[in-house]
Amino acid sequence: MASGTGHTMDLLDDESSAGASNAPEFSVSELSGAIKRTLEGAFGRVRVRGEVGRVMKAKSGHMYYDIKDDRNVIACTTWKGQVSGLGVLPEEGLEVIVTGKLSSFSAQSRYNINVDTIEVAGAGALMAMLEKRKAQLAADGLFAPERKQALPFLPEVIGVVTSPSGAVIRDILHRLRDRFPRKVLIWPVAVQGANCAPEVTAAIAGFNQFTPGGALPRPDLLIVARGGGSIEDLWGFNEESVVRAAAASDIPLISAVGHETDTTLIDFASDKRAPTPTAAAEMAVPVRLDLMAWVDGQEARLSRALAQGIGQRQQHLRDLSRALPRPETLLNTAAQRLDLWADRLPNALRAGIQSRQVRLAQAGLRANMLRNLLTTGQERLTTLDRRRPAALTRQVNTARRHLTATTGRLRLSLLQQDVARKSEAYGQLSRRFTDLARAQLQGRRNRLDTLDRLRETLGYQATLARGYAVVRAGDQVITTKAAAAKAGSLEIEFQDGRLTPQMEAKAAKSRKKPDTPPPDQGTLF
Amino acid sequence: MTDTPVNEMSFEQAMAELEKVVGQLEAGDVPLEASIELYERGSALKKRCEAQLKAAEEKVAAITLDGDGQATGTKPVEGL
Numbered sequence: 282m283a284s285g286t287g288h289t290m291d292l293l294d295d296e297s298s299a300g301a302s303n304a305p306e307f308s309v310s311e312l313s314g315a316i317k318r319t320l321e322g323a324f325g326r327v328r329v330r331g332e333v334g335r336v337m338k339a340k341s342g343h344m345y346y347d348i349k350d351d352r353n354v355i356a357c358t359t360w361k362g363q364v365s366g367l368g369v370l371p372e373e374g375l376e377v378i379v380t381g382k383l384s385s386f387s388a389q390s391r392y393n394i395n396v397d398t399i400e401v402a403g404a405g406a407l408m409a410m411l412e413k414r415k416a417q418l419a420a421d422g423l424f425a426p427e428r429k430q431a432l433p434f435l436p437e438v439i440g441v442v443t444s445p446s447g448a449v450i451r452d453i454l455h456r457l458r459d460r461f462p463r464k465v466l467i468w469p470v471a472v473q474g475a476n477c478a479p480e481v482t483a484a485i486a487g488f489n490q491f492t493p494g495g496a497l498p499r500p501d502l503l504i505v506a507r508g509g510g511s512i513e514d515l516w517g518f519n520e521e522s523v524v525r526a527a528a529a530s531d532i533p534l535i536s537a538v539g540h541e542t543d544t545t546l547i548d549f550a551s552d553k554r555a556p557t558p559t560a561a562a563e564m565a566v567p568v569r570l571d572l573m574a575w576v577d578g579q580e581a582r583l584s585r586a587l588a589q590g591i592g593q594r595q596q597h598l599r600d601l602s603r604a605l606p607r608p609e610t611l612l613n614t615a616a617q618r619l620d621l622w623a624d625r626l627p628n629a630l631r632a633g634i635q636s637r638q639v640r641l642a643q644a645g646l647r648a649n650m651l652r653n654l655l656t657t658g659q660e661r662l663t664t665l666d667r668r669r670p671a672a673l674t675r676q677v678n679t680a681r682r683h684l685t686a687t688t689g690r691l692r693l694s695l696l697q698q699d700v701a702r703k704s705e706a707y708g709q710l711s712r713r714f715t716d717l718a719r720a721q722l723q724g725r726r727n728r729l730d731t732l733d734r735l736r737e738t739l740g741y742q743a744t745l746a747r748g749y750a751v752v753r754a755g756d757q758v759i760t761t762k763a764a765a766a767k768a769g770s771l772e773i774e775f776q777d778g779r780l781t782p783q784m785e786a787k788a789a790k791s792r793k794k795p796d797t798p799p800p801d802q803g804t805l806f
Numbered sequence: 807m808t809d810t811p812v813n814e815m816s817f818e819q820a821m822a823e824l825e826k827v828v829g830q831l832e833a834g835d836v837p838l839e840a841s842i843e844l845y846e847r848g849s850a851l852k853k854r855c856e857a858q859l860k861a862a863e864e865k866v867a868a869i870t871l872d873g874d875g876q877a878t879g880t881k882p883v884e885g886l
Contacts, residue, residue, distance in 0.1 A: 434818035435858075445868055445883070454866060454886050462864035467883060469868055483875045497869070497877060569859055572821075576855045579824050583848040586831035590841045593834065 313387035320392060324383040329355065329394060330402055331379075333371045346371045348379055348394070356393035357381070368475045369399045369516065374413075376406035400513070407512050411519055415546055418521065423528040424549040430533045432553055432564060433501045438464045439565055440500030440532070442484040445469040449508045449537075449558045456562035461569040466500055472507040477517025481505065485526040485534070502565055503532050505547060506558040509540040518545035527551050537561035745776040812850045817858045824851040 307315070334347030334354060342361030347354050357379060359367060369377065381396035401407045418424065439457070443449050445467055457463055468488065470480035484505075491499035505527065507518065517523065518538045527534055528550040536551035537558045548554040555561035737743065741751065752759040754768030765771060773780050810819060827848040831841055867880035 434821075435816070451886050454864075458864055462862050464865045465867070466880065467866065467868040468877075469871075480875065484869075487869075487875075487877050491877075497880065569862055572817075573856070573859050575821075576824070576852055576859065579828050579848070580852045582828045583831060583845055583852070586828065586834070587841060587845045590831065590834055590836075590838070594838060 310387070313385070313390070317385045317387060320383050320385055326380065327383050327394060328378055328380045331355070331377070333373055333375045333377055336371050336373055344371065348377070356386075356391060357396045358393055359396045363395075363397045365479070366397060366475050367399045369401050371396075371399055372410065375410050376402040378402050401516070404512055407516070411546070414519065414521065415549065418524055418546065419549070423524060428528060430552045432533045432535070435461070435567060436463065436501035436565060438466060438498045438500045438502075440466045440468060440488045440503045441506060442468045442470055442481055442488070442503065443506040443558075444472045447508065449506045452557075452559045453504065453506060453562045456559050457566060459568075460563065461566035461572075463566060464498065466498070471517075473510065473514045473517060478520035478523050481517060482520075482522040482526040485523075485530050489529075489531055500532055503530060503534040504537060504555075504558070504561045504565060505534060505551070506537040506555075506561055507539060508558070509543060512543075515539050515543055515545050518547045520546075523547055524550045535561045535564055742776075745774065750775050812847070812854050815851075815854055817855060820851050820854040820858070824848060824855060827851060 329348055331348035331350050334349045336344065336346040338344050342364065344359040344364060346357050346359075348357055349355070357371070359371075359381075364370075369375075371377065371379075378400045379394060379396040380398040380400075381394045383392065383394050385392040401410070422428070441450060441453060443453075449472075450467060454465060457465065466488075468484040470484050471477045472481075485503065488500055488503055491497050493499045505518075507515065515538055518536075524546045527536065527547050533552045535553045535555050536545070536547045537555035537560065538545045538547060541556035553564055555564055741749075745751070751774040752765065753772045753774070754764070754770065757764075757768075759765045759768060759771065770781055773782065812820065812823075815823065827844050830836060831844045831848065836844060866883045866886060868883050869877045870879045870881055872878050
């Protein structure tokens, strides 16, 4: 910019020195037109090498982008109609050589190159771009192993996407013919240049649009093939649209692009990568003659196996029939065994029963038995319970009947007889008691008389009759003279009564002892 | 065994089935009647395989395209 400014200054200086009046006067459009003509005329078509800067694709389909080096930038345009012919689409960061016509865009006072061809500048730049694109597509999952489909064992129809002329299709057809002739549909495409990618993309998608049983037979297998070439020649097979079409193909796809050492991005997206077109044909079909031999082999094995099976059975049958014993031999042993067992049978039966009895005794009551008993008991209880009121009524009735019968049997005469019998017995007892009491009384009276006589004999009163007397003072018996002197009055008892001598003599009161038994005794009788 | 009738089997199916039948028969543990049935099935499968192998013929055609790149039909390709 500094140099540009300097140049303007020089121009002004020149103009000022030449004089303003002589200078022609342009309108803006006149000058713009003049500049445009000058640019186009002076430069014409140019080839410029640089790195692609910002890329903008307008809705109109035109493309605007920059080409730059480390210091300067040139604007580039590619019109919609030119895009398909570019060869390589501009991609930011890509080192390219653009070819086009230098021109200006007067409305903005800008100059630019109208680019109609883009080449990638050198293999290194291309490889860098390839790596970048590969990483991007891998990140999208297009190369994932789980996307790979198995190739059919024997495809009926094989679709080949390639150039219809040239060695590649010839190699493929030759190898197919050698191995296993098949139906082949060729989809002709450009295999290099700007048309390559769009045509290959359309071919893969087109084959997939065929419906099974449609007017055009749908292939069971696709081969996308191209012979060897430079990286630029093969570039179409690195285009994203081709890679995406290959990945999206429902028909299994073999890629065979370039030589074994060339690897294009379609190889990562295809179901199988063949190093060469011939190898693709080998992957596509098995060898018919091998299969025929295999089928013959299978047939032979089949027959042999059957024959062997039958032969073995025959042999086995022969062996068995030889080994078959005479019927009598079989029977003898059996009869003997029968005798033996028949002999042992009764004992075994007895022993069996005994052992079971023992086990039964040991086992005692089993839970089941108890449960059964319990169930039976409950049933009986229920039955009885249901019958209880009835039973009670019945018992009362029975008792009532019994009572009636007993009452009926009651007789007065029987009671009277009983009373008479008992009063007679009472009379007898009463008499016996009276007699006994009287006898006892008499005995006691006699004894009493005897005892009384004895008492009278032994008592002091008898001595009175013999001249003795008893002296008393009051109730005291006086036996001494001193006692008599102290006493106020004395009473003397004689045989025939008592006498108080010192006082006026009174008739002694005789005190007779009762000689009869106490009167209360008499009441006993 | 698959249920597909032998005459409708693809070559691959018939081949796999034939291999199985031969294997079973060779194992020798099938009853006699079954082994005869197996043999007959094996023969049918073998015929099916053979017919498909013999019927193989080459037929090459190229897709014809309209102006928009759409497939319109085929034309035979000779001499390749």
